[in-house]
Amino acid sequence: MSSQSTVDHTVATPAPPVSLTVLVYSDDANVRAAVRAALGTKPAPDLPTVRVREVATEPAVIEAMDGIARGRGRIDLAILDGEAVPAGGIGIARQLKDEIYQCPPLLVLTGRAQDGWLATWARADAVVPHPIDPVRLADVAAALLRPRVA
Numbered sequence: 001m002s003s004q005s006t007v008d009h010t011v012a013t014p015a016p017p018v019s020l021t022v023l024v025y026s027d028d029a030n031v032r033a034a035v036r037a038a039l040g041t042k043p044a045p046d047l048p049t050v051r052v053r054e055v056a057t058e059p060a061v062i063e064a065m066d067g068i069a070r071g072r073g074r075i076d077l078a079i080l081d082g083e084a085v086p087a088g089g090i091g092i093a094r095q096l097k098d099e100i101y102q103c104p105p106l107l108v109l110t111g112r113a114q115d116g117w118l119a120t121w122a123r124a125d126a127v128v129p130h131p132i133d134p135v136r137l138a139d140v141a142a143a144l145l146r147p148r149v150a
Contacts, residue, residue: 026081058087
């Protein structure tokens with residue numbers, strides 16, 4: 001009696017995330033609310049649902065991002081308000097890109113469209129100027145999130 005065994009050599013690919021997490025930093029609750037409204041539950045039909053985590057201080061941003069760097073939690077996109085005080089999102093973006101290996105994408109909200117060069121210096125992955133255009137913000141966020149589910 002001969003028994004024939006087969007070994008499955010296929011490599012399992014990780015399942016796409018059930019939801020995506022977006023960190024939103026601004027000291028202004030109105031800006032955080034505008035970002036949340038623009039993203040909705042899905043910034044694009046082809047993406048999983050989005051869970052927004054709001055923070056209002058620089059230490060909270062650093063703690064959240066440090067947590068992902070240490071394998072605690074997941075952040076798929078960080079949206080940083082460049083006009084936040086006392087710590088603006090542009091400086092925080094530069095710090096995160098310098099300090100976090102494989103930093104998630106960063107979208108910086110700038111005070112003026114002309115400030116885009118500052119966000120480029122900070123190595124932000126995208127820039128959207130104030131006042132927030134909800135359609136543009138959702139489109140840019142969706143473009144940054146798509147590679148996170150591929």
